[in-house]
Structures are given as structure tokens and as C-alpha cells.
Amino acid sequence: MKTIGVTLLLQGVLSLSFAQQNLVPYVHPLIGTEKMGHTYPGATVPFGSVQLSPDTDTLSYEFNGKYNGDVYRYCAGYKYEDKTIVGFSHTHFSGTGHSDLGDFLIMPTQGTLQLNPGTASDPKSGYRSAFSHANEVAEAGYYKVKLDDHNITAELTATQRVGLHRYTFPKSDQSHILLDLMAGIYNYDDKVVWTYVRVVNDTLVTGYRQTNGWARTRTVYFALSFSKPFKSYGQKNFDKPQVYRGFWRKFDQAHNFPEIAGKKIRMYFDFDTSEGEAIEVKMALSPVSQENALANMRAELPHWNFEQAKTRAQAAWNTELNKIQIDAAEPDKVNFYTAMYHAFINPTVYMDVNEQYKGLDQDVHQAKGTNYTTFSLWDTYRALHPFFNLMQPGRNNDMVASMMAHYNQSPLKMLPVWSHYANDNWCMSGYHSVSVLADAVIKGTYTGDPQAVLDACIATSNHRSYEGIGEYIDRGYIPATANGTSVSNTLEYAYDDWCIAQLAKKLNRADVYNTYLKRAENWRNVWDNSIGFMRPRLADGTFKKPFDVYATDGQGFIEGNSWNFSFFVPQNPTALVETMGGAKKFAARLDTLFSMHLPDKFFAETEDITREGIIGGYIHGNEPAHHIAYLYNWAGQPWRTQERIRQILRMQYKPTPDGLGGNDDCGQMSAWYMFSSMGFYPVAPGSAEYSLGSPLVKNAKLTLENGKTFTIETVNQSDKNVYVSKVLLNGMPLSQPMLNHADILKGGTLTFYMSAKPTKK
Amino acid sequence: MKTIGVTLLLQGVLSLSFAQQNLVPYVHPLIGTEKMGHTYPGATVPFGSVQLSPDTDTLSYEFNGKYNGDVYRYCAGYKYEDKTIVGFSHTHFSGTGHSDLGDFLIMPTQGTLQLNPGTASDPKSGYRSAFSHANEVAEAGYYKVKLDDHNITAELTATQRVGLHRYTFPKSDQSHILLDLMAGIYNYDDKVVWTYVRVVNDTLVTGYRQTNGWARTRTVYFALSFSKPFKSYGQKNFDKPQVYRGFWRKFDQAHNFPEIAGKKIRMYFDFDTSEGEAIEVKMALSPVSQENALANMRAELPHWNFEQAKTRAQAAWNTELNKIQIDAAEPDKVNFYTAMYHAFINPTVYMDVNEQYKGLDQDVHQAKGTNYTTFSLWDTYRALHPFFNLMQPGRNNDMVASMMAHYNQSPLKMLPVWSHYANDNWCMSGYHSVSVLADAVIKGTYTGDPQAVLDACIATSNHRSYEGIGEYIDRGYIPATANGTSVSNTLEYAYDDWCIAQLAKKLNRADVYNTYLKRAENWRNVWDNSIGFMRPRLADGTFKKPFDVYATDGQGFIEGNSWNFSFFVPQNPTALVETMGGAKKFAARLDTLFSMHLPDKFFAETEDITREGIIGGYIHGNEPAHHIAYLYNWAGQPWRTQERIRQILRMQYKPTPDGLGGNDDCGQMSAWYMFSSMGFYPVAPGSAEYSLGSPLVKNAKLTLENGKTFTIETVNQSDKNVYVSKVLLNGMPLSQPMLNHADILKGGTLTFYMSAKPTKK
Numbered sequence A, B: 001m002k003t004i005g006v007t008l009l010l011q012g013v014l015s016l017s018f019a020q021q022n023l024v025p026y027v028h029p030l031i032g033t034e035k036m037g038h039t040y041p042g043a044t045v046p047f048g049s050v051q052l053s054p055d056t057d058t059l060s061y062e063f064n065g066k067y068n069g070d071v072y073r074y075c076a077g078y079k080y081e082d083k084t085i086v087g088f089s090h091t092h093f094s095g096t097g098h099s100d101l102g103d104f105l106i107m108p109t110q111g112t113l114q115l116n117p118g119t120a121s122d123p124k125s126g127y128r129s130a131f132s133h134a135n136e137v138a139e140a141g142y143y144k145v146k147l148d149d150h151n152i153t154a155e156l157t158a159t160q161r162v163g164l165h166r167y168t169f170p171k172s173d174q175s176h177i178l179l180d181l182m183a184g185i186y187n188y189d190d191k192v193v194w195t196y197v198r199v200v201n202d203t204l205v206t207g208y209r210q211t212n213g214w215a216r217t218r219t220v221y222f223a224l225s226f227s228k229p230f231k232s233y234g235q236k237n238f239d240k241p242q243v244y245r246g247f248w249r250k251f252d253q254a255h256n257f258p259e260i261a262g263k264k265i266r267m268y269f270d271f272d273t274s275e276g277e278a279i280e281v282k283m284a285l286s287p288v289s290q291e292n293a294l295a296n297m298r299a300e301l302p303h304w305n306f307e308q309a310k311t312r313a314q315a316a317w318n319t320e321l322n323k324i325q326i327d328a329a330e331p332d333k334v335n336f337y338t339a340m341y342h343a344f345i346n347p348t349v350y351m352d353v354n355e356q357y358k359g360l361d362q363d364v365h366q367a368k369g370t371n372y373t374t375f376s377l378w379d380t381y382r383a384l385h386p387f388f389n390l391m392q393p394g395r396n397n398d399m400v401a402s403m404m405a406h407y408n409q410s411p412l413k414m415l416p417v418w419s420h421y422a423n424d425n426w427c428m429s430g431y432h433s434v435s436v437l438a439d440a441v442i443k444g445t446y447t448g449d450p451q452a453v454l455d456a457c458i459a460t461s462n463h464r465s466y467e468g469i470g471e472y473i474d475r476g477y478i479p480a481t482a483n484g485t486s487v488s489n490t491l492e493y494a495y496d497d498w499c500i501a502q503l504a505k506k507l508n509r510a511d512v513y514n515t516y517l518k519r520a521e522n523w524r525n526v527w528d529n530s531i532g533f534m535r536p537r538l539a540d541g542t543f544k545k546p547f548d549v550y551a552t553d554g555q556g557f558i559e560g561n562s563w564n565f566s567f568f569v570p571q572n573p574t575a576l577v578e579t580m581g582g583a584k585k586f587a588a589r590l591d592t593l594f595s596m597h598l599p600d601k602f603f604a605e606t607e608d609i610t611r612e613g614i615i616g617g618y619i620h621g622n623e624p625a626h627h628i629a630y631l632y633n634w635a636g637q638p639w640r641t642q643e644r645i646r647q648i649l650r651m652q653y654k655p656t657p658d659g660l661g662g663n664d665d666c667g668q669m670s671a672w673y674m675f676s677s678m679g680f681y682p683v684a685p686g687s688a689e690y691s692l693g694s695p696l697v698k699n700a701k702l703t704l705e706n707g708k709t710f711t712i713e714t715v716n717q718s719d720k721n722v723y724v725s726k727v728l729l730n731g732m733p734l735s736q737p738m739l740n741h742a743d744i745l746k747g748g749t750l751t752f753y754m755s756a757k758p759t760k761k
Helices: A001-018 A069-073 A245-248 A290-300 A306-321 A332-341 A384-391 A394-407 A433-442 A450-461 A470-477 A488-505 A510-526 A573-580 A582-596 A601-606 A627-635 A638-652 A668-678 A741-745 B002-017 B069-073 B244-252 B288-301 B306-321 B330-343 B385-391 B391-407 B434-442 B450-459 B469-475 B485-507 B512-528 B575-578 B584-596 B600-605 B629-637 B638-652 B670-679 B741-745
Strands: A053-055 A087-089 A105-110 A136-139 A142-147 A151-157 A162-169 A173-180 A194-202 A203-213 A218-228 A233-235 A259-262 A265-273 A277-286 A326-327 A356-358 A364-366 A689-692 A701-703 A707-716 A723-729 A738-739 A748-755 B054-056 B087-089 B107-110 B136-139 B142-147 B152-158 B162-169 B172-180 B192-201 B204-211 B220-228 B232-237 B259-260 B267-271 B275-285 B324-327 B356-358 B364-366 B687-693 B699-703 B709-715 B725-727 B738-740 B748-755
Touching: A053 A142, A087 B600, A105 A151, A105 A162, A105 B162, A105 B330, A142 A306, A151 A265, A151 A306, A162 A173, A162 A290, A162 A306, A173 A277, A194 A265, A194 A326, A194 B002, A203 A290, A218 A290, A245 B512, A259 A265, A265 A277, A277 A290, A306 A332, A326 A332, A326 A668, A332 A668, A384 A394, A384 A433, A384 A668, A384 A741, A384 B172, A394 A433, A394 A450, A394 B267, A433 A450, A433 A488, A450 A488, A450 A510, A470 A488, A470 A510, A573 A582, A582 A627, A582 A638, A627 A638, A627 A689, A638 A668, A638 A689, A638 A723, A638 B275, A738 A741, B054 B142, B107 B152, B107 B162, B107 B275, B142 B306, B152 B306, B162 B172, B162 B288, B172 B275, B192 B267, B204 B288, B220 B288, B267 B275, B275 B288, B306 B330, B324 B670, B330 B670, B385 B391, B385 B434, B385 B670, B391 B434, B391 B450, B434 B450, B434 B485, B450 B485, B450 B512, B469 B485, B469 B512, B485 B512, B575 B629, B584 B629, B584 B638, B629 B638, B629 B687, B638 B687, B638 B725, B738 B741
Parallel strands: A707 A748, B709 B748
Antiparallel strands: A053 A087, A087 A105, A105 A173, A136 A142, A142 A151, A151 A162, A162 A277, A173 A265, A194 A203, A194 A259, A203 A218, A218 A277, A233 A265, A326 A701, A356 A364, A689 A738, A701 A707, A723 A748, B054 B087, B087 B107, B107 B172, B136 B142, B142 B152, B152 B162, B162 B275, B172 B267, B192 B204, B192 B259, B204 B220, B220 B275, B232 B267, B324 B699, B356 B364, B687 B738, B699 B709, B725 B748
């Protein structure tokens, strides 16, 4: 405790020594809300449990056994292209490629009560409203929009666990605030398992909702408070009639009846409003109980001062954003701080103010530290968690502890794969939590028992019945017959195994180290030297025919073709260069990747990205290629890395709603941006080395949690000067394009000398 | 705390002074399992949270908007008439006329795995088994049966919160224990809202199930333990395919997969068994969490000693049964102690060993004292709770506290009507919890704040929107147009209001007393003097036409016709006698009731009773008439009361499976039996006076919780000597056929002098 006190004190001192800038204006939450970014524009605080944001559609999904692209579009609830808003719900993923959430949709309306959302083409057919981007403001921690059909201005802000709405009504004796308990993201007919609501008094409502969504067994509890007593309220149950309910007919359950339960419920609360009268609504969430939701509300937002709540939310953002102060062109600052914003809104805190949370075992637990959820690990192990190890080590420590708690609560005894809200949805491939854990231990972030971490990694990576692991252990690769993504799985397992080896090495566990270092070589087993590509292999050892190195579907890979995935040996680029025929051939091959013309038919089967998310055949919009541009460093052509990085930074990130070339993926795309724009990148998390690229910023000042400052500065920086002629660390030239994590932690200065011409040496 | 210690000490001393008899053999749990009794034959401890009992059918109920008699038959899960057993489930109501529960059905089988229950007519079509009553043993706390189709002997016993099964298998490498998580009592397609199961290891499974049944929002958590590790296990999900489950295909979820969730799940556990090998199974329940269920198991049943558990369960019963030691004919002792058994199995403890329970508000609460559930108050206010005030005041105090907790957690601010498992199902009429509360305060049982009790009674009785209360308050009666059971409601409210008046009087609240004493007179407003019957009245004050005093349906009454309900003024029989034309006419009218021939067509619409449940037109099988035989005491003809009571005791209670003439109704029928067979009855709970009848026992020794003993003895008792010639209390003759509760509490002796001829004086 003493140590923490000192750290906080040091931070206090430091925040005095560096004047805090107002960086909130550089955050444009609308970036990524158009096309494929899948970000949301609403209000949240850093790593906030509540993400209060407008939903422009809540399509119902009738299961027909196949992929439904329309629903996929609404991963974040909001599409910039849309013309209507259905309402404001309290939970949203940022940048995912599959979805869930959208809990407790609230909508203010006026006039005749409507309890159906209506359609986008005819908003007046329901409670939704047309809106215009001209009347929309989206800031970090604040959102505002005019709801044209109801002549109501809606404003949103949030605390950690409470969403605060302010609705400014016209004069009306038919003003309503709706609570749609059927609405949700990626909705389908049976998704809402149960809803329970109790109207405690004329300003307080509590309840919960259980859903069977991407998270299979998920319950969110709430406490809802109004700044003004409603004059009446009611509900409609859209479910079919139920057995047993005879004796409930003693009540008029539709009007002013305070004990509501069922599967398909929409509620309304009625008010008289004068012209310009604002009614505020607080919605507090809890993973545990209504009582906890109410306690969260009382602890975090005991007042009705919207401006104060907004100011505090934005101050919280400013504190986070100031951890890196950059000097760069204005649009680059917008990109950079919006990237930081998107990187710092997930994982989310999953714990009440009393530190209770619901575990993977569906029982209530007391957290040690802060419990987090929403781990999109296939994405985020690459750069987001490494970024946290650098700029948020305290939180990353708690995230690792949360993943260990997940493991301990798992009847499968497995670390999370893609987990949210006390569930694993098992999305994507690999067991990349081991990368996050190893990286955190190796970089000194994790304060818990590292041996327990190693044990969890070993158990997870030996779960034979999961996704071909048994075959992988027995054969050194997964036969194509056993698994549809046998090659990418084998490659990813091999990398993860290398991480476990690094962790074992750190812990002096030679036996484990040797075992896993051997497993880390398994990438070689899916290398077909006759064609020079990674390729699916059959159980008899032969390679699968036919095979297409450009295609993704059915070729043994996930979200990538062999052209991209053949570069996926981040743990040993040197060996990969050798395998691919040496440095020259390797560099030429990279050139081809970045310059090829990928036919449209292959683009069509590449999920989650726009056409602009591709440079040649390099697919930045999906993650497997994120390290590739740095591989030139291993081919003796760092200048190529430098120009490619600058190219990607410019082409794939724009300060516009359609500015992201692919899903932000819970901050992974954003973390890539921040690292790369500062000139370095963690090619292989689990290693403490960063690979150098070409900084986009003029300079960046990193205020670390240990109290040190690390400064990145450039000489001769410009849009044309994308090449690095030399790099000094604290005045001493670096001989390799590498930077060690420990050197950053010590504090110091990294100086990039920029040039318009490559330095080929 | 000191007082309790002293009381316990006194009890200890007393239990030394009266040698405990072995009364368990007099308990025949099969009584009432045939025809209309709706009791269950399985194993439970006094007021046990677990009621582990065989189910002979688990019919699925497809909602078609009308009453389904077939499902109604299975209120207790077991029908003596049936030839097959589906399995053994852990929760059962005793004697109800509507139902729910039947949680966690377990069935041992052998041979080819079957995951459907099959049909009664072809038991081999599923996992169910034929059985014979010849191979069946049902005792207090113990049940045994041979499952013929599987050649398995099943034995059951229980602790407070744990069911213990012992299955003796033949030699087989295909022995199974099934856990059917779809099964339930009064089941229908959507009843199971959600099921979650985790297989912790090869002997331990935990989980929970939420149902939308008679209790709308009800979750039961469990921990299941096997005495022998299973060799394999699996599950089948009978629900339709679900959206979102793509990534779960990474696992074989059907076999040996430990993390199970869904709506329609049946599980199986496989064993190799040698000839005669016994496998034991513990199932612990909790209203709060899996963790609590496991803690309950570890606290109550840490061993695998079935005999010890059985011995303890039966010892617990013996302790309770010995509270009244009677001398009577053997069949009468069977009736008496089985009645006591049925009276002491509900309400049930609803609280974990750590004293947590789920409240009506669906949040978790810490109990003060013992929290109880299952309050069938329309039935049990009459004699069961008064019986508890006499023989179980400590528990009744906790029951009243549980009802007050319900009130405090209720968003409606209403006391329970018919509550179970954190829900009110609102079954039947009146607000009779006020009778239970008033009786407990007036008789000195309740140790909590009596003013808060009065406040709760006032709030409940003024809930205008409930069942005509608003009209009742405004007009003094409920118009027939407002409510289908307007007359019985008016009569019952009037009685309940009198209880509130008595409570107010006790608390010196003159204002409340006057208000409610006036409301207690409202029975007069549905009395039609022109026909001499209670009768539905319209809003304009006129009486409804047509009207049939024999019919029940559509006449303004619930479970009774005007002939029976016209006697429902328990709070003021004297005034009723007057109203009905004086003592002579009144007595003649009672004679007519008991001797009339009720045409079959009226019987057909009288629910819940057998033809034998009627004496003339007196319907003992339903509760509204339970006080009627005692009313002769107010008509100057106590000898008529005496002969009728003895007649009812003989005709309506027989020591056979079909021995109960109607639903036992959570012990109300049984409490009537015990009171009446000891010679007194609480005609108007809320009064401390009992009305005297004619004892059936030779004598009865009541060991009270205050350490006193009250003895009832008879002189010249015989089957023919049903008339009482005089009664002495501690040697002094009683001038009225009344006994005061306080006189019992002081301890003493009540002596009935019996005769074959009435003493008409």
C-alpha cells in the first residue's frame, strides 16, 4: 500500500511538472462509426462499465442458420450512414466484428405513446426519431443530438457505472421516457431470457435482464432514477400468453403496476413538461444485483448536476490522454488521441463499487484489485496489451489478474479466449491470453504469482479437446481434416507456445522452456517448401490439394490468406527469412505483398474490412498482418519498414467517420497506430524488444506510471521525410532497429533523425 | 439471546421428564397420495427445504388457455394410482390445489442410455420404470422403492437442505444416473427459463435452474455430489438451435464437456457397477448460489453414511411428533401423527446455512431468524398457523417475520397472499396474512415490532387496485360486476378487517380499531334477507339475478356455494345467528346443510375434493366450511357440534392412501384434524378463544415451548360416547364451550366427560 501511495504522490508531482493540456478536443468519437470501424459515438469514461450511446437500429435477427450481414453492421449499435436513432443504450463493444450488449435502451418521446421502434424508412411509424449530423456533438465523455421527430434534445454523459441522460423537452402533457427491455444488439427472438423490474417509487426503478447472446448466460442488473417524478407509467408484454398467470389478472398489470417480469417487455414513464424543461435520467449497472446497482449510483452520481458529471468524465479522459503528449499536425493529433481514446475504453471494469462481480462460474466473487471484462484476445494481445504494459501497467496487472480469476473459475480450466460478462464466447483462434500473461510477467507488470500464471498457460495449451490442440501436440501440426483453420491455428499455437517458453525461461523452469520452445518450432510443419507458402497438411503428412494462396475460405486460415499468414512467425523472423530463401528474397516477397493486385473475388471473402483496408495484398484491416511491415527490419531493409509504416498510418487511419479501414477490434487497430506513430512496435509480445519503424509525430512525451518520462523526438520530421537515418537513445546511437522495454522504463529520450531518402546500410 | 437459552434449557429438562416415544411408525406418508389429497410420499425433515420424492409423471402442459385437469392431478408429483416412476425430484408442495416445483429430477437406470422419460403405458419406451407398492416403503424421512425395469433399489432420505439418494445397482457396465433438468411439476414448454451446469470434477456438479412457473421469477441453485466417480458423462440439449453458438462448435459439448447452459437439458452420468453395489447421490439446494448450495452440503451432510442421515431425519421427526403424546386407537394415532407430519412439512425453510436467502425483490438478503417460504394463506390462516401458535410458536414467530420481510421487499407494499420461493402467485382470495399476523401478536408469539405489523396490515387492506378492495372500501361490498367472487371476497375481507381491529385494540390504536371494526361488519352488506343467504350485489345496491344458492360457478364465491359461505362470519357468529333468525332457525339450517342431498351437477363444479369430501351439503374438502360444525355452539346446541366433529373426523380422515377427502392444503386439513381430535378449534383466529368440540383421543399431553405441559384427558371416551357432558379446566367446570389460549399456555389439564347421550342444557 505504501508503494502505491508513493507512486500516486510521484504522479501528483509529475502532473505538476508537466502542465496538463486540454486534449479532449482531439478525441473524435465519430471516427470509425461509418463503414467498418464498428466504433460507437456515445459517452463513456476510461475503461467504463457503462457505454451510453445512440443506437441507429436494433434489428431483430431470426435465426436461419447462416450469417446475417445486416446484424453484423450494428455491432456498435450506431451506423453513421443511418438517418434515425432508436434510442440510447448503456452497453457497447468498440470495434468488434461480432456482437452482443445494447442493454436497457432508453428513448424520450413526445405525443401519442408508441411502444414499437418503427422502421428506418418510416420513423414516424414508431418511437424512433430522425436526426441530423448537423445537430450532433460527440466528445470524449459527452454526446448530444437533436431528436427531430420529437423535438427533444438528448445529451449523454457517464461515470464508471452510471449513464446520465439529459432530455430537453418541448411543452407537452404527453412527454414520455421509454425503457425498451426487448431491444439489444445482435438481437433475435429468444435472446432475452428473462426480465425483472420493480418500480420502487415515482423516481426509482430497479431490475435486471438475462440474455442468451454471444455471452450465453449473462445478466445485467440496473437501477434507474428520474430527476422528476413521473405522473404515470406502464408496460406492455409482447410475449405470448403464459400458463399460471390466472391469479395475476387480479391486477391491471399494464398500468402503474410496480412488479413486472417476463421476456418481452417495453415500459414507459409519462411526464408533463414545460417548454425547454430538462428531465435527467440516471441508469446504474451492476453485474451482481439491483442493490449493488443502486449503491453504484449513490456512490458515483449522488447529484443531478449534468454539467459536473460531464466535466468530471472529460477530466478523467484528459488525465489519461495526457499520459502521452505529442507534437504533430492537427489531423494527426486527432488520429492519435482518438486512437488513445479507443484503446482506453476496453477492456471494461466489471465490478461494483463494493468490489463484487459475477465470475465465469456464475457465482458472485469479491475482486482483488479491479476486475475487468471484454477480452478480445486474438486482436488485443498483439499491440493493445503491450501498449497497456507501457502506459497502463497498473490496469494491465489487474487485467491479467482478471484473466487468472477467469481461469480459476473455469470448469474447463482454460484461460479466456474471447470473454465478456462472465462468459467465454470462444471467438477466433489460438490461446493468446498466454501471450498477454507472458508479456506482463516478462515486462514486470504483473504483481501476482507468476508460477500460477505459468501453470494456467500450460493447462490451457494442453487442453487436447479444444480446436485441434491434441492433434497439434501429437503431430506438431493440425491436420486439415481435423480443423477448418488448421494452418493459422498451428501458426498461432506455435507463437503462443514460444510465449510460454519465454515465461518459463523467466521463471527458470528449464523443463517447460524446452518443451515449449520445441512446440514453438511447429510453424515449420505447415511450411510447404515446394511452393514456398504455409499450407494445410493432411494427417498422412502430405499437403492438401487443391490450394490457393490468395483465397481465405476453406484454405486453412482465419481472416487471412496464405500470402499474409505465411509471414506469421513473429517469434522468429530470422528463421522465417532463412526459410523463405534469405533476406533478399524475403524483402522481395514483402514488396510483392504490398504491391500485388488482389482480385475482387478474394476481397469479397475477407471479412471485417473495407476495400481501402488493403494495400496491395497486405490486409491491415484484419490483425494477422499487423507485424508484417516491420519484418523488413529482419531482411536488412529497415527503410522499407519505415516507408510502409508511414504509408499505412496515412492510408488506414483518417480523422473522419469512415477513417478506419477495418474493425478497431477493441483498440488493437488504435494501439497499432499509437505505437507506430511513435516509431516502435511490439512485433512479438512476450519479448521485451520493440522493432523500430518511422515516427509520424514530431515528438511524444510519455509519462510512465513509475514516475519516469520517456521522450521521443525527431529531427527533420516531415511528411516527406519518412526515412530514419539514425536513432539515438539518450544520445547514444542504436546499432539495431530495436528498442528495449527496460530502456523506456528507465526514462530517457529516443531521437529519430528523419530524411527524405532511405539510409541503406 | 438469554431468554432463548433458558427456553432451550427448559425444553431439555422437559424432554427428560417425559420419555420420548417412537412415534415415527405412526406416520404414513402415503396417506393422501391417492385421489385428492395431493400429498407426496418421499423423504423430508420437519419444515425441510428439500422434499425428495418420487414423481410418477411429469406431464408437459401445452397452454391452451383452459384448465388442464391432468396436470392438476400431479400437484405433488406422485399419484398412488400410477404404475411407473419417472424419477426423484427435490421440491414438492404438500396438498396444494395448484402447483409448481419438481426441481432436479434424478433417475438411476441401467442398460441402453435413454434420455426421454417414455410413457406410463409403455415405460420401456423411456427411462422411467414400473414399480409396485409391494416394494415400496414410505416413512417420515425415508422412502424406498424397487425400480423394476432397471432392477435398481432406490432409497431416499434428507437433511434440511440436502437430499440423499442411495441406489443399489445390479452388475452392469451400463449403469447411469440421469439428471433431467427439463422435468418439473406443472410443466409446460417454456417453463424452464434457463439452466446452467458446471461439472467441477468427477464427483461434483453445480448449477442452477430458473423457471417461470406458478412462481414467476424463481431460481434454484444446486450442488450435486456422487459417492463414486462417474466414468463419463454427457448431456443433450432438446432446445432448437441457437444463434451465436458457432464458436462453441470448437467443443464436443455433448460428451464430457463441463460447462453446460440452455433451456432444455438432460444430463447423464455413467458408471460400472458390481452386483448389489450402492451409489449414493447428494443434492443440496440453495435459493442464492451454487457456492451456498455447496456450503449447505458440506455443513449438513459431510459424510456418505446413509443410515446415519436416515436416523437423524427420523430423530428430528420424533422430536417434533413427541410434542403431543396421545393415547388413542391405533388407526387414530396413525391419522393424528400423519396429520402432524403433514402439518410440519410446510411452510419450508428458505435460507442457506449462512442465513442468506433471495427476497421478493430478487435480491439476496440476510435473514433475521429463520426465513420461511410457501405460505398458502387462504388455507392455513384457519387452523395451521393457530396450531403453530400453540405448538410451534418459535417457528411461527419466524414465519411472521418472513411475511413481514416479504412485505418490506414488496414493490406493492402488500403482505403475502400465496407466496413461495421469492414470489407471490396471488392464489385465492382475501388478505389473510393479516389474520396470521394478528393471531401471532394477540397470542404473544411474535417478538418483533407489533406496530410495524399493524402498519403492514393497514397498507395491505387498503391496496385499492387489488381484487375489489377499492370498491369494498367505498361501498362496504364488492359489486358483482367488479369481481367474479364478490361475495366470498367481501366476507373474507370483513373477517380479515376484524383481525386488524383486534390487533389495533391490542396495540391501543383506537382510531384503527374503530375503522376496522366497522369494516368487519361489511358481511351484512351481502346478506340478502329476502332469501336468507349471502348473495352478490350490484353497484346499484340490488341483488344479482338469477342466483343459485347451491351452485359455485359464477355465483360470486370461490370454492364454495352460498349454502356454505353464508356461514362465513367467524368473527361474529352471535350476530350471524341473529341475522339468520335466531338460535333455533340457525341450528335447523346447520342440520339442513349437513343432511341435504347436493345434486351431482353442483358437486362437479366443486374443485379439489372427492365425493366423499362432502357430508350432505357440507364441504369439508374445501376450507371455507372448516369452522361451520363448531357454530352449533353459538346456537345453543353444542351436542350437535360434538357429533358432527366426530362424524367429520371419522369420515374425512382415514389411514389409507385415499384417506383424505380433499387437498391437505399445506397442512390446513391436518391441523383441523389435530385440533378437533383434541376437542377444540380456533373458529376465529385473531381471537384467543377456542371453541370446544368432542375429542377423539383418549388423552393428549402437549409439551409447550414455554416449558409447560397441557393435558387433555377424557372420561368414558369411546367411539359411541361422542357427546361431552361436562368439561373441567384444572378441575373447575367451564361454563361456556370455550377455552382460552392463555389458559393453555399456563399449563394444566382439560378434562372432557364423555357420554353416549347429548347433554342438552
